[in-house]
Amino acid sequence: MLRILTMLSALVALATVARADDQVTHFTLDNGMEVVVIEDHRAPVVVHMVWYRAGSADEKPGVSGVAHFLEHLLFKGTDTLAPGEFSRTVARNGGNDNAFTSFDYTAYYQRVAADRLELMMKMESDRMVNLRLDEGDIATERAVIIEERNMRTENSPSALFREQKRAAQYLNHRYGVPVIGWRHEMEGLDLKAALDYYKQYYAPNNAILVVAGDVQPDDVRALAEKYYGALPANPDLGARTRPSEPRQMAERRMVFRDARVAQPYVSRSYIAPERDSGAQEKAAALTMLAELLGGGTTSYLAEKLQFETQTAVYTAAFYDGLSLDDSTFSLIAVPADGVSLQQAEDAMDAAVKQFIADGIDPQDLDRIKMQLRAAQIYARDDVERLANRYGQALTQGLTVADVQAWPDILQAVTADDILSAAQEVLDRDKAVTGWLMSKEQEMTQ
Amino acid sequence: MTRVLAVLAALLLALPARAGVEIKEVTSPGGITAWLVEEHSIPFVALELRFRGGGSLDAPGKRGATNLMVGLLEEGAGDLDARGFARASEELAASFRYNVHDDAVTVSAKFLTENRDQAVALLRESLVNPRFDEDAINRVRAQVLSSIRSDERDPQAIAGRRFDALVYGDHPYGSPLDGTLESVGALTRDDIVAAHQGALARDRLYVSVVGDITAEDLGALLDTLVGDLPETGAPMPAEVTPRFEGGMTIVDFDTPQSVVMFGQPGIAFEDPDYFAAYLLNVILGGGGFESRLMQEVREKRGLTYGVYSYLVDKDQADIWMGSVASANDRVAQAIEVIRAEWARARDQGVTAEELDLAKTYLTGAYPLRFDGNGPIANIMVGMQMSGMPIDYIETRNDRVNAVTLDDVNRVARALLDPGKLSFVVVGRPQGLSN
Known part of the structure; x- marks a missing residue:
């Protein structure tokens, strides 16, 4: 019964990076653009992606949503391509294309027959530097992103709740501002804001090319040099520094009420360290902790809140170590009928405390490690996912070597590592606790 | 431009459409x-x-x-x-x-x-x-x-x-x-x-x-x-003739963006005109950014993040449906545009260029689906459920390419029915009534 998971969660589950070293080639062009090639010759397909080390957390204050807005605007014209012609050309070649924006990156991709790779590079390198926008593009596309916000956020109390919680989590860092943007700032996004962001961040020395599929690394290198290698680096790119969080000195709590909430729940998110280049051990321990504590039917929270007692209909823990700056470790409990949010939260806290006191069952740890080993085999069936893995890592402060070391680091995690990570991170004074409930629900049910 | 298209189409047809799949x-x-x-x-x-x-x-x-x-x-x-x-x-x-x-x-x-x-x-x-x-x-x-x-x-x-x-x-x-x-x-x-x-x-x-x-x-x-499952199970449900009376059903719900579903009668996969209808749908609302609905509702007017149409081929019914979501004060306009596009496609048909683009997209994209064990298994079981022959993959692109402009426009006139196109709107839409 996993349906409830899709209902509640936009969070990322266990990160499983495949050991695919033998499929991967990595090099850097003279202008600083990194290239990762992942070979899979089973089908005549290629995924061509360009990742920028620029996301919503790299925006200036006051123009939230501009990174994502610009992502939309990149499908408008360039000096040589009419508006819409990019996607039309991809479609005409039997391909699909799209793009996505997150806190730490913006990425563009096409999935197309392998013999069309050159055309994709030609067009993608063109729009890295030759974008042409006018006021008409701006007005229409701004309306589109506002409808996107309506769909993703305004129409969903759960999404609004997560947005508010994140804002409370990060007082100073831009992770507290939604990727899609605050609505009142989105309404004011203009051509200048979009072009400022474009000129600052869209350059080969701030980009990573990932090509995955039925390709030879030497061929990719030759094409990459021809199209991307010809572009000048941006000498004014500067270091990627962001405001950091002050010391959290008190527990943060919120109650979010919305008439559209049918199923209340409690969610807690602790600030947690992310995977750092050359130092991924703590993140590995937290990854295992999330699995042990709330990774499904066999997890500790499920045992205590769903099986030994019927306190919750659903529980989970989430941690994603892929993040440039401090990440979060989250717990969630959806109370059973007749159980109050306070009771659910108390039971969750009691279970976490007991988990640390009980220590870790070696069999549980072995089971997770077995799954992680297998995940490396399964991952070879999906190069697009592998391509995403490398793109995310390389835009979030990691290297190819870090990605390839990660499976072994996960296997080396010990019970003690996990417990000490739990003790360090699971501190309510470094967390935000939120209750999502309907307007009419009583606080003490 | 047409010549370039023809060259590309020929190249795509030369692709190994079986993508190494031997069933x-x-x-x-x-x-x-x-x-x-x-x-x-x-x-x-x-x-x-x-x-x-x-x-x-x-x-x-x-x-x-x-x-x-x-x-x-x-x-x-x-x-x-x-x-x-x-x-x-x-x-x-x-x-x-x-x-x-x-x-x-x-x-x-x-x-x-x-x-x-x-x-x-x-x-x-x-x-x-x-x-x-x-x-x-x-x-x-x-x-x-x-x-x-x-x-x-x-x-x-x-x-x-x-x-x-x-x-x-x-x-x-x-x-x-x-x-x-x-x-x-x-x-x-x-x-x-x-x-x-x-x-x-x-x-x-x-x-x-x-x-x-x-x-x-x-x-x-x-x-x-x-092997140990029972030989037979419960009888299949009866066929149903979907009812489309045209018009608008509004469900009051206090939320900022109205969510809309619309539909009309569809066409069975077994119907000889299915591929013509399928191509028509790609042009109308099924082909991503290139579709007419996406161009008119999103790209030109910014009324939505996404608008789609799709043929629904259920075992006991066939319908043609679509969806859109738009702010309460703009959804009426989105629906007006969708109705107009439905009528325009029926009355004026599609152009040769649109059909060529839809064909090159569909035939080019098809072999790209066979790129992993999981996806291939999924496609194969779907083929069996739909009663397709085991060599279907080799013939599929030929079936797409066999459709003519006349076929598509004949099917558009016969099948698209703006009078039956029925809408359900959930939200607080302005300027709409039941």
């Missing part, structure tokens, strides 16, 4: 048939099972029984209780997913070569010997009830429910397969057992397998896995 039909000693693609480069197998019927097999008054039953397959089987079963599958690093749709129960499995026999034995227990323990029934029932309550306040779910109720009436398609709070609350263990016997039978089973396994090993595997 074998395997029949087990016990008489179970499966389609197999051997792919030994990665040491695992992807397996797909489909049992035709699905949620629509619910007995009268037992709405939600099949859904609850499917949710319980992984919650205890044979000697293992729910957590024991989960631990066992985790120890094998096998992945079993069970799902239910209007017309099928689906089982998607992945397991490693190194412990294949154990994984298959475990999966078998969940299909053949599920326990349906009372505590598991109550636990999963509580999850289903929670999900039903959430759907009752979710604009997307509300729109889908109202649309289905209007179009399909009393037929099972007309109500959510999750059931209602009342019907699910009243289900007993006997109801679950009956739903299991009705839905998981060999007379409605389709199997596809891709990965590191030989035909001979697969034969033995099939008999182990499903």
